Amino acid sequence: MTQIEYDGGAGSHTGMNYDLRDARNRDHVLCEMRRWRDIRNLTVGGVSCTVDEFIDYLTSPKSNFY
Numbered sequence: 001m002t003q004i005e006y007d008g009g010a011g012s013h014t015g016m017n018y019d020l021r022d023a024r025n026r027d028h029v030l031c032e033m034r035r036w037r038d039i040r041n042l043t044v045g046g047v048s049c050t051v052d053e054f055i056d057y058l059t060s061p062k063s064n065f066y
Contacts, residue, residue, distance in 0.1 A: 001017040001018065001019055002017065002018055002019070002020050002044060002045050003015065003016065003017050003043075003044075003045060003046070004016050004017075004018060004029065004042075004043070004044050004045075005041070005042070005043050006039045006040065006041055006042040006043070007039070007040045007041045008036055008038040008039040008040045008041075020058075020065045021065045026058055026065070029058065030055065030058045030059065033051050033054055033055050033058070034055065037051070039051050042054060044057075
């Protein structure tokens with residue numbers, strides 16, 4: 001499980017946990033990241049990153065989710 005937290009979009013989102021090994025979860029998270037372009041303070045697994053960096057990670061064929 002990967003914890004994802006951010007501010008923006010439809011409000012603050014804290015403590016959301018996703019199993020990114022599941023393609024459905026990756027698709028859902030990717031949709032949210034693309035939908036809400038005003039996301040701030042994004043952390044993924046405790047690491048700060050930009051929305052674009054996270055989208056690149058989710059869509060890269062080099063990413064290993066296992």
